[in-house]
Amino acid sequence: VEDFAKIGLPTNVEAVLLIEQDGPPEVVERDMKRMADICLEEKAVSVEIAETESDAVALKTARRTALSALARLKPTTILEDATVPRSEIAKMVRAINEIADKHNVDICTFGHAGDGNLHPTCITDARNHEEMERVELAFADIFAAAIDLGGTITGEHGVGAMKAPYLEWKLKKEGIDAMRAIKQAFDPNNIMNPGKVFAKETRKRVVVSS
Structure with a gap:
């Protein structure tokens, strides 16, 4: 920066x-x-x-300028958000650093200390498929670490299509079933946001390269 x-x-x-x-x-x-x-x-x-x-x-x-500073370093920037209780921020930052080392990827963390919402941001190259697989594994470990520390997989950006595979980690099957039932009650024809959170197929992360 x-x-x-x-x-x-x-x-x-x-x-x-x-x-x-x-x-x-x-x-x-x-x-x-x-x-x-x-x-x-x-x-x-x-x-x-x-x-x-x-x-x-x-x-x-x-x-x-944190994101702009990082974006200069590699062609692809992937910004995520994982939120933990404020008392666990230091542990979460350490966990992110350890996970980055484990998977040999570059991750910088910034965010909002006031509400525990952290933005682990990976700089990578989407053309390098082997590295992108390691990036996916790293973010899966990061989401798991956030949940283990009493947090969640998103505190700001939402679940959307990209984090759908991880939602059950936080809510368990019972929580997903309850959400499906609510959607079915209000949207029996599945015309609102079809193919998003409750899509049957597993989705890959969409990345933006500069």
Whole structure:
């Protein structure tokens, strides 16, 4: 991100945590100081508090440009979302890193710490079919890890067609049966979103190459 955006991010650390607060000025000032103190108590390498609006915009650029920074590295970028309780975020990030190493794929994680919604993002090449098989296995392990930590396979992007094979991992057969029954009650002719979540055939992931 720093190489792409050139906004002064430290390059000798493994992660950056961005914290934003709103409210009356005196409340924001009090809360930000307390949060900065907590970060330092928890052994943060450094803490920077934006003093001006332009400073704040520069810091937020780190998050906003993450995907663009990654997309330069390989032809295909696959962004997913897996959500865990906030108390399990650190474990989930470590699990993602271990899974990436296990399958020998490149995955960078960013997301929303406030609600535990993480975006493990794989940079790969869709033309390399052997590598794409490893990517699929890695994401399956990531979804399984999220569920094991009390989370779910999506917290923002939805299930759609691509995650349908993993939905039963979270909901079990009884949950899927209940959802099928609800759909049948409201859509007996199967005219709403046919062939999506409840399609009989297994679907492969659709990727976008740049």
